[in-house]
Amino acid sequence: MAEMARFARPLALLFPLLWAVACAEQAPEVVRTPTPPLPTTTAPRATATPLPGSGAAAPVVADESAPSPSPTPAYDPDSPRAVAPYRGIWLAQQELEQLPMSGAAWENLLAAADQPLPGPDIADQDDMSDVYLLARALVYARTGNPRYREAVLDGIEAVMGAEGNPRKTGILAVARNLPGYVIAADLANLSAESGLGPAFRRWLETMRTTTFHGSGGSYTLSGCHETRPNNFGTHCGAARIAIDLYLGDEEDLERAATVFEGWLGNRDAYAGFIYGRATWQANPGTPVGINPPGAEIAGYDVGGALPEEMRRAGDFRWPPKRTQYAWEALQGAVVQAELLSRAGYPAWQWEEQALLRAVQFLHAIEWEAQGDDQWQPWLINAAYGADFPAHSPARPGKNMGWTDWTHGQTSREQAGNGANADG
Numbered sequence: 141m142a143e144m145a146r147f148a149r150p151l152a153l154l155f156p157l158l159w160a161v162a163c164a165e166q167a168p169e170v171v172r173t174p175t176p177p178l179p180t181t182t183a184p185r186a187t188a189t190p191l192p193g194s195g196a197a198a199p200v201v202a203d204e205s206a207p208s209p210s211p212t213p214a215y216d217p218d219s220p221r222a223v224a225p226y227r228g229i230w231l232a233q234q235e236l237e238q239l240p241m242s243g244a245a246w247e248n249l250l251a252a253a254d255q256p257l258p259g260p261d262i263a264d265q266d267d268m269s270d271v272y273l274l275a276r277a278l279v280y281a282r283t284g285n286p287r288y289r290e291a292v293l294d295g296i297e298a299v300m301g302a303e304g305n306p307r308k309t310g311i312l313a314v315a316r317n318l319p320g321y322v323i324a325a326d327l328a329n330l331s332a333e334s335g336l337g338p339a340f341r342r343w344l345e346t347m348r349t350t351t352f353h354g355s356g357g358s359y360t361l362s363g364c365h366e367t368r369p370n371n372f373g374t375h376c377g378a379a380r381i382a383i384d385l386y387l388g389d390e391e392d393l394e395r396a397a398t399v400f401e402g403w404l405g406n407r408d409a410y411a412g413f414i415y416g417r418a419t420w421q422a423n424p425g426t427p428v429g430i431n432p433p434g435a436e437i438a439g440y441d442v443g444g445a446l447p448e449e450m451r452r453a454g455d456f457r458w459p460p461k462r463t464q465y466a467w468e469a470l471q472g473a474v475v476q477a478e479l480l481s482r483a484g485y486p487a488w489q490w491e492e493q494a495l496l497r498a499v500q501f502l503h504a505i506e507w508e509a510q511g512d513d514q515w516q517p518w519l520i521n522a523a524y525g526a527d528f529p530a531h532s533p534a535r536p537g538k539n540m541g542w543t544d545w546t547h548g549q550t551s552r553e554q555a556g557n558g559a560n561a562d563g
Contacts, residue, residue, distance in 0.1 A: 229385045229479065230323045231546060236282050238549060245545035248533030252542070253279040253288060260295065260321075263304035263354075265313035269295070270320030271536040277324035278542060292328040296321060297336060300343045303350075310354030311364050315375035316538045318347065319475060322382040344383050362392070366399050369413035369429050370448040371465060373403065374472025378539060381479045397485045400476050403429035405491040419455040420447035429473075430494045431501075444494075444501030446470075460505055467513040470498060471537050474519050481523070488523045496524045503528065511535060518543035 240246055252275040260269040273295040280288035299321055303309055322344070331337045348361050356372055361383075364376035377400055384393040402410025405428040418424035422435030422442055435443040440458050446466050450456075453463035477495055480487035488495060499520055502508070509516050514534040521528055522543075532544040 229326045229382065229482065231278075231281070231327070232482075235546075239282060239545060240549070241282065245532050245534075245542075245548055249275050249542050249545050250279060252536070253291075257295065260299040260302045260317075261304075262299065262302045262317045263309040263313055265310060265316055266538070267313075267317055268536065269299075270317045270324075270539070271541040274320040274324045274327075274540075275536075275542055277327035278546065281327040289328050292324050293330070293333065293336060296325055296328075296330060296340055300339065303347065303352075306350050307353045309352050310356050311352045311359040311361070312356050312372050312375060313354070314347065314352055315361060315364065315372070315379040315472070318379040319382040319539050322379075322386050326386060341387060344387060348380065348383050362396070365396065366410075366412055367414055369403055369415055369427075370452075371469040371472060373413070374469045374476065375539060376472070377403075378472045378475035378479065381476055385479060385483060393483065396476075397480050397487070400473075400480065400487060401490050403473075404487075404494040405430055405432055415448060417451050417455065418447070420445060420450040422447075430491065430498050433492050433497060441504075442501070444497035444499075446498060462507060464511075464513075466498075466502060466507065467509055467516065468538070470495070470516060471513065471539055473498075474516055474523075475540050478519060478523070493524065495520065496526065499526075499528060512537045515541045515543045518547045522547035 252272055255272065257269055257272055260273075261267045273292060276288045276291045276295070279285070280292060303314060325340055330340055351358055351360050351363075359367070359372075359376070361376045361380045365373050365380050367373065368376070377396060381393065381396050381400075383389075384396060399410045399412075403413065407426060407428065411426075413427070413429070415421070415427040418427055420431075420437070420442065421427045422431045422437060427447065429446065429448065431442050431445045431447060433443045435441070435445075437456055438458070446469055449463060449465040449469045450460060452465045453461040474495060477487040499517075508529060512535050514531050515537050517528040517530040518532075518534060519540075520526060521530060530544065530548075532548065534541070534544040536542060
């Protein structure tokens with residue numbers, strides 16, 4: 141009896157371990173949802189509703205009731221196109237099909253997509269992870285190579301929580317970094333991911349309602365957009381609009397569009413901004429984000445000037461003291477305009493083509509886009525059919541990039557708009 145007990149005790153201890161191993165071998169493997177197949181047609185779209193007083197349509201939102209996609213076939217590098225369906229916040233499927241896979245702009249984009257990325261840091265206003273992840277999403281969207289999509293999904297997964305402590309993180313950092321992730325998620329069809337897709341949407345909801353208290357004051361994205369008429373506000377507006385489009389929030393998108401129209405100069409649309417010194421305002425009693433056509437100060441033409449940015453180099457003087465803040469503010473403004481334009485709002489045309497006039501003013505005083513502003517002329521030229529000097533390969537900016545590839549082949553010149561670099 142004692143001998144049996146001596147052997148029974150070790151067996152009793154070993155049995156639970158054997159049972160756990162057996163169960164583990166039968167446990168299901170957790171994997172990401174397979175990439176959807178190539179669409180033959182675009183997904184159904186919801187009917188757009190007009191923005192009161194603007195004559196513009198509200199955003200186009202994908203039909204969430206579409207059937208779940210099946211797994212993707214093996215990647216064929218010789219296939220003319222291999223891309224999952226997406227909303228087209230920044231580029232539509234038909235536009236991507238026309239873009240080249242050769243040349244300096246493409247090679248620059250491809251090199252950016254292939255380089256290793258550090259961990260994202262949304263709390264760092266100079267972090268470039270967002271635009272480099274966007275490069276990977278663009279390459280995936282054009283080629284269908286699943287390796288780039290997986291890299292995008294990894295980046296999206298890593299960025300959630302990378303905003304740090306809201307009491308220390310500044311709103312400008314958040315605003316600059318978000319649009320690239322939102323557009324990358326759209327291009328990679330993140331909504332097809334049963335786990336990561338909803339998690340990203342919940343995170344975006346949190347990001348747009350969180351008050352960030354770091355450098356620059358305490359703001360939410362919408363609060364900053366509606367209060368700050370400088371680069372803070374334009375970047376916040378770009379992030380806000382990108383999120384609205386991704387989440388399908390038509391109500392907030394309409395308000396964001398109205399705020400942007402007010403910044404461009406339509407004070408009847410919106411005039412709730414808090415301005416600084418008015419020495420660069422053509423009409424100090426009615427300040428605007430961009431001076432109206434024909435505006436003068438001391439006999440000098442300041443139509444198209446951004447008063448809130450020009451004043452950061454000092455009070456009015458001629459010739460103006462140089463500041464990069466004018467182009468920096470335009471980084472957020474032109475992204476707002478492009479996003480809104482794609483959603484049906486004629487934002488590029490508002491206030492007598494205010495953004496075109498802003499760039500014409502900067503060229504008139506010989507302040508061309510340099511450094512990380514080089515991507516802007518490509519977008520502006522495409523929007524207006526203009527011919528501002530544009531470099532390729534162009535450096536990406538703080539919130540966007542790669543436009544020498546995405547917009548270098550296109551022109552949306554309106555008949556008779558007279559757009560050109562000389563005004």
